[in-house]
Amino acid sequence: MPSMKAAIIGFGTVGEGVYKIVNEKKEQLKKQTGYTIEIAAVLVKDVTKKRDLSPDIVVTDAFEDILNTPDIDIIFEAIVGEEPAYTYLSQAIEKGIHIITANKKMFAKHGPALLKHAEFRNVHVGYEATVAGGVPIIRTVENLLAGDRIKRIQGIVNGTSNFILTDMRKEGVSFKTALQDAKARGFAEADPTDDVSGGDAFYKLMILSSLAFGNQPEWKKVSVVGIDHIQADDIVEATNADFRYRHVADIRKNEDGSITGKVGPVLLEPDHPLYNIDGVDNAVIIETEYLGALTLIGPGAGMYPTGSAMVADLLHIIRQQATELILN
Amino acid sequence: MPSMKAAIIGFGTVGEGVYKIVNEKKEQLKKQTGYTIEIAAVLVKDVTKKRDLSPDIVVTDAFEDILNTPDIDIIFEAIVGEEPAYTYLSQAIEKGIHIITANKKMFAKHGPALLKHAEFRNVHVGYEATVAGGVPIIRTVENLLAGDRIKRIQGIVNGTSNFILTDMRKEGVSFKTALQDAKARGFAEADPTDDVSGGDAFYKLMILSSLAFGNQPEWKKVSVVGIDHIQADDIVEATNADFRYRHVADIRKNEDGSITGKVGPVLLEPDHPLYNIDGVDNAVIIETEYLGALTLIGPGAGMYPTGSAMVADLLHIIRQQATELILN
Numbered sequence: 039m040p041s042m043k044a045a046i047i048g049f050g051t052v053g054e055g056v057y058k059i060v061n062e063k064k065e066q067l068k069k070q071t072g073y074t075i076e077i078a079a080v081l082v083k084d085v086t087k088k089r090d091l092s093p094d095i096v097v098t099d100a101f102e103d104i105l106n107t108p109d110i111d112i113i114f115e116a117i118v119g120e121e122p123a124y125t126y127l128s129q130a131i132e133k134g135i136h137i138i139t140a141n142k143k144m145f146a147k148h149g150p151a152l153l154k155h156a157e158f159r160n161v162h163v164g165y166e167a168t169v170a171g172g173v174p175i176i177r178t179v180e181n182l183l184a185g186d187r188i189k190r191i192q193g194i195v196n197g198t199s200n201f202i203l204t205d206m207r208k209e210g211v212s213f214k215t216a217l218q219d220a221k222a223r224g225f226a227e228a229d230p231t232d233d234v235s236g237g238d239a240f241y242k243l244m245i246l247s248s249l250a251f252g253n254q255p256e257w258k259k260v261s262v263v264g265i266d267h268i269q270a271d272d273i274v275e276a277t278n279a280d281f282r283y284r285h286v287a288d289i290r291k292n293e294d295g296s297i298t299g300k301v302g303p304v305l306l307e308p309d310h311p312l313y314n315i316d317g318v319d320n321a322v323i324i325e326t327e328y329l330g331a332l333t334l335i336g337p338g339a340g341m342y343p344t345g346s347a348m349v350a351d352l353l354h355i356i357r358q359q360a361t362e363l364i365l366n
Numbered sequence: 367m368p369s370m371k372a373a374i375i376g377f378g379t380v381g382e383g384v385y386k387i388v389n390e391k392k393e394q395l396k397k398q399t400g401y402t403i404e405i406a407a408v409l410v411k412d413v414t415k416k417r418d419l420s421p422d423i424v425v426t427d428a429f430e431d432i433l434n435t436p437d438i439d440i441i442f443e444a445i446v447g448e449e450p451a452y453t454y455l456s457q458a459i460e461k462g463i464h465i466i467t468a469n470k471k472m473f474a475k476h477g478p479a480l481l482k483h484a485e486f487r488n489v490h491v492g493y494e495a496t497v498a499g500g501v502p503i504i505r506t507v508e509n510l511l512a513g514d515r516i517k518r519i520q521g522i523v524n525g526t527s528n529f530i531l532t533d534m535r536k537e538g539v540s541f542k543t544a545l546q547d548a549k550a551r552g553f554a555e556a557d558p559t560d561d562v563s564g565g566d567a568f569y570k571l572m573i574l575s576s577l578a579f580g581n582q583p584e585w586k587k588v589s590v591v592g593i594d595h596i597q598a599d600d601i602v603e604a605t606n607a608d609f610r611y612r613h614v615a616d617i618r619k620n621e622d623g624s625i626t627g628k629v630g631p632v633l634l635e636p637d638h639p640l641y642n643i644d645g646v647d648n649a650v651i652i653e654t655e656y657l658g659a660l661t662l663i664g665p666g667a668g669m670y671p672t673g674s675a676m677v678a679d680l681l682h683i684i685r686q687q688a689t690e691l692i693l694n
Contacts, residue, residue: 059513059656063513063514066511066512066513067512067513070511070512070513071512172656172657172658172660173660174506174509174660177509178502178506181502181505181678181681182674182678183394183398184394184395184398184399184677184678184681185387185391185394185395185398185674185677185678185681186391186674308642309642309644311642311663313642314636314637314639314641314642316637327670328387328500328670328671328673328674329500329664329665329670329671329674330500330664330665330668330671331664331665332500332501332502332662332663332664332665333661333662333663333664334660334661334662334663335639335660335661335662335663336657336658336659336660336661337657337658337659337660340658342655342656342657343656343657343658345656346510346513346514346656346657349512349513350509350510350512350513353509353512353513357685357686357688358685360685360688
C-alpha cells in the first residue's frame with residue numbers, strides 16, 4: 039500500500055484537530071483511500087511549548103524545515119491571516135506539494151492565484167474548511183456545478199455573529215454583553231473585529247463566488263455591514279413583530295452575467311429557512327437551475343468539525359489525483 | 367477523449383429527467399469527467415408512444431435489447447417496484463455494466479446483494495436518488511464515513527406525507543382532502559399507499575442504515591406508522607400548543623452495536639430543526655462523532671432534482687473507477 043506524508047502548518051485548534059483525526063482514523067483512511075497517512079512535520083509558533091506529539095515528528099518554527107522534510111506530499115495550513123500563509127503555500131505549490139487550507143482571509147484574496155499556480159504545477163488545493171467549518175459546502179457546490187448551474191448562494195457563515203444575535207434575543211442583553219459571553223464560551227476571538235464587522239463573512243462569500251461563478255464582484259462594490267451597531271431595542275422590536283435578525287452573506291449571478299454580493303443583518307420572517315438557525319451554527323442555501331434550493335446546516339467552527347473538513351479534502355485530493363492519472 | 371455509453375431503463379418522470387440533463391449538460395460533463403456521455407438505448411413500457419428522442423437511440427420494451435446494445439457502460443434504472451428491476455440490474459452487473467438506481471423499494475431489500483455482486487464483478491452502483499431525491503444525502507454520508515463515525519440519522523424523507531401534514535395545518539383540511547390536493551398537484555401517486563403508510567420512508571431508512579452502519583435492523587422490529595390515521599383535530603390541537611406533526615424516519619446505532627429504527631409521526635417543538643420543513647421538501651439530520659449534527663434540506667422528488675442526483679452518481683462512478691485503476 040502506498041503512503042502519504044503530510045505537514046501541518048499552524049498548530050492551533052484547527053491544526054491540532056487535523057493531527058488528532060488523522061491519527062484516530064488511520065485505519066479508516068487507509069481502507070478508504072489505499073494510503074497510509076503520516077504526519078511528518080508540524081510548524082508551530084513556540085517550539086518550547088510541551089505538546090503531545092509522536093517523537094519522530096519534526097516540530098519547528100521555521101517553514102524551511104517543513105519544505106526540507108523529505109517527501110512531503112501535502113500541507114495542511116491553519117494559520118490566521120494573509121501572510122506569511124500565502125508565501126508559504128506558494129512555495130509549497132512550487133515544490134509540487136498539495137495544499138489544504140482553512141485560511142479564509144488569505145484564500146478570499148489569493149485563492150484564484152493559488153488555484154492557477156496549483157493547476158500549472160499539477161497539484162491540488164483543498165479549501166473546504168475556509169467556509170462554514172464542518173459543513174461540506176465547497177464539495178457540495180463543486181458536485182452541483184458538474185451537472186447543474188448555481189444561481190445564488192446565501193447564508194449564515196459567521197458563527198460568532200449568529201451566537202451574539204441569538205444571545206441578545208434569548209437573554210435580552212446588549213451587543214457588548216453578548217460579545218463578552220461569546221468570548222467566555224470560546225465562540226469569539228480576543229480580537230473579534232473581523233467577525234462582528236462582517237469581514238469574515240465577506241471573505242467566505244468571495245470564496246464561494248469564485249467557486250460558484252468563476253469570479254468575484256469588485257470588492258469595494260460589495261456592501262459589508264456587521265452586527266456591532268445593532269441595539270438591544272432593535273432585537274426586542276423585531277422579536278415583538280415576530281421577525282429575527284440574522285447576519286446573512288448573499289451572492290448571486292444576474293441575468294447579464296454580473297455578480298452582486300452583500301453582507302449584513304437582515305430581518306427574517308418565521309418561514310424563512312434561516313429564521314431558526316440559532317447559536318454558532320452556520321447555514322447555507324444554494325439555489326440552482328435543477329434543484330431549486332438546497333440548504334446545509336451544521337457547525338461553523340470548532341476543532342473537530344473544521345479538522346474533519348480538512349481531512350475530507352485530503353480524501354478528495356487522493357481521488358482527484360487518481361482520476362487525472364487515468365485521463366492524461 | 368474517451369466516451370461512455372448509457373442506457374435508461376424506465377422512462378417516466380425520472381428517466382426522462384436523466385435524458386434531458388445528460389443532453390443539456392453534455393459539454394459541462396465532458397469538461398468535468400473527460401468523458402462524452404451518450405444515451406444509446408431506452409427501455410419503455412409502450413414503444414408506440416411518441417417521444418422526443420434522438421433517432422439513433424434504441425427504444426425498446428425488451429430488456430434483452432438493452433443488454434444486446436453494444437458497449438453499454440452504464441444503466442440508469444428508474445423503474446418502480448422490486449421486479450423486474452432487481453433481475454434486470456443483476457443481469458447488467460453480471461455483464462460488467464455499472465448501475466445507477468432511483469428505485470428505493472428494490473434497493474432497500476436487494477441493495478446489499480447488488481453491492482456485493484457489483485464488487486465481485488468490479489462495477490459500481492450509484493443510489494443517491496433512492497433517498498431524498500435531489501438532496502445529496504448518500505454522497506454526504508459516504509464522505510463523512512471516511513474520517514468520521516455516524517451515530518444517528520433522522521429526517522423527513524417522504525415529501526408526499528410532509529405535503530399532506532403541511533396542507534392539513536395550513537388549510538385546516540382533513541387527511542382525505544389534503545391527499546386529494548397532493549394528487550391534484552402531482553405530489554402523490556394514483557396509489558399513495560406506500561407514501562402515506564410510512565412504507566416509502568421505511569425503505570429509505572433501510573438504505574441509509576446499510577450505508578451508515580453496514581447493516582439493517584430486522585425489518586419486523588422496526589415500527590412503521592404512517593400519517594393516514596391523523597385527524598384534522600389532532601393537527602389543530604398540536605398547532606394550538608405550538609407543536610407540529612412531522613413524519614420522521616429515525617435510525618441509530620446503539621452503544622452495544624445494535625441498530626434501532628422507527629418511522630412515524632412525531633410532535634416537534636418550534637426549535638427542532640425539522641419543525642420548519644414545509645411542503646414537499648425533505649430534510650435529513652446526520653449526527654456524527656466529530657461534526658455534531660449536519661442537516662441537509664432540499665427537494666425530495668421531481669424530474670430535475672432526482673435526475674440530477676443520478677447524473678451526479680455517474681460523475682462519482684467515473685472518479686471511483688479512475689481511483690481504483692491507480693491503486694490496483
